[in-house]
Amino acid sequence: MKKCFNCHNQVEADFNICPYCGADLNKEHQSLVQQNNNAKGNLGWAILGFLIPIVGLILFIVWNDNKKADAKMAGIGALSGTIGAIVITIIIVIATHSINDSVKNDAIRACCTDSGGVWKNSKCTKAPGSMDFDYDFYNDCVSYID
Numbered sequence: 001m002k003k004c005f006n007c008h009n010q011v012e013a014d015f016n017i018c019p020y021c022g023a024d025l026n027k028e029h030q031s032l033v034q035q036n037n038n039a040k041g042n043l044g045w046a047i048l049g050f051l052i053p054i055v056g057l058i059l060f061i062v063w064n065d066n067k068k069a070d071a072k073m074a075g076i077g078a079l080s081g082t083i084g085a086i087v088i089t090i091i092i093v094i095a096t097h098s099i100n101d102s103v104k105n106d107a108i109r110a111c112c113t114d115s116g117g118v119w120k121n122s123k124c125t126k127a128p129g130s131m132d133f134d135y136d137f138y139n140d141c142v143s144y145i146d
Helices: 025-038 045-049 053-063 068-114 136-143
Strands: 117-120 123-126
Touching: 045 053, 045 068, 053 068, 068 117, 068 123, 068 136
Parallel strands: none
Antiparallel strands: 117 123
């Protein structure tokens, strides 16, 4: 048994037309399906998917058949969260690499001056007129940094 959407009387499940009011019971079903397909999803599911992408992906898969709008929002959130995490990771790797290179260059420059050399044009050379440049100390210092 099912209930007529128009007059709310109980009718047999296989009836296509309500015997009490004449309403087309198939139109009511089509109307509900169309409403579900046109519904806007809840933004909360997108935010949850963004913050915890694996949850958004699971909700997308589970709800894809019966809650299309919410499934789409959860899926968009999961996709956005994943892309955001990848972009942030790339930025951190690039920034860390730049900082490491800068620190390494500063340390090599310090090795140069500590060994009695002069740092010019990104190279360590013996100071003009100086006899106390210690090549062994400089090479040991740089190999320790590398």
